Amino acid sequence: GTPVTASAQEAKSQWDGVYTAEQGKRGEPVYRERCANCHGPDLTGGEMAPGLTGGEFAANWNDLSLGDLFERMRISMPQDNPGSLSRAQNADVLAFILQKGGYPAGEMELPGQTDVLNEIKFLATKPGQ
Numbered sequence: 001g002t003p004v005t006a007s008a009q010e011a012k013s014q015w016d017g018v019y020t021a022e023q024g025k026r027g028e029p030v031y032r033e034r035c036a037n038c039h040g041p042d043l044t045g046g047e048m049a050p051g052l053t054g055g056e057f058a059a060n061w062n063d064l065s066l067g068d069l070f071e072r073m074r075i076s077m078p079q080d081n082p083g084s085l086s087r088a089q090n091a092d093v094l095a096f097i098l099q100k101g102g103y104p105a106g107e108m109e110l111p112g113q114t115d116v117l118n119e120i121k122f123l124a125t126k127p128g129q
Contacts, residue, residue: 013123014066017106019095024105027096030089034078043100048079053101058124066110067118070094074114087112 012018032041038049045051050060061069073090076082085093091112099105111117 011121012119013121013127014098014101014103015123015126016120017104018066018108018120019098019105019110020107021099021105023092023095023109024099025096027089027092027094027099030085031093031096034085035093038079043097052097055124057101058122061122062124064122065118066094066120066122067114067116069122070112070117071114 031039031043038046039052040046040049043052044054051057070090073094074083074085074087078084091110095110098110
């Protein structure tokens with residue numbers, strides 16, 4: 001058999017169950033306390049902030065990585081106190097966002113390491129559909 005190179009492998013995406021349901025639950029109170037003011041209790045956005053679910057969100061982040069999204073959150077959020085959330089809190093909030101977006105949960109928690117998250121693509125449409 002021919003050896004499979006990394007590029008030949010199907011890239012992982014948020015459709016592959018990259019967070020746990022438990023982690024999504026953990027992210028919810030953090031989201032409510034630190035993010036909902038701007039992004040809305042139901043993640044649909046507000047005057048100043050974009051929605052974090054739905055078609056526009058998916059289109060904006062399509063083909064970027066969860067690492068890109070994580071770094072945006074880590075460095076620039078929340079707007080009134082950027083960088084105040086820990087990596088673990090940001091990973092939990094990201095899991096909550098994926099959960100609310102209807103993406104499947106899996107067995108492994110999202111890590112708080114950007115380089116690992118860079119390996120997971122955000123794809124607006126499910127591969128193979």
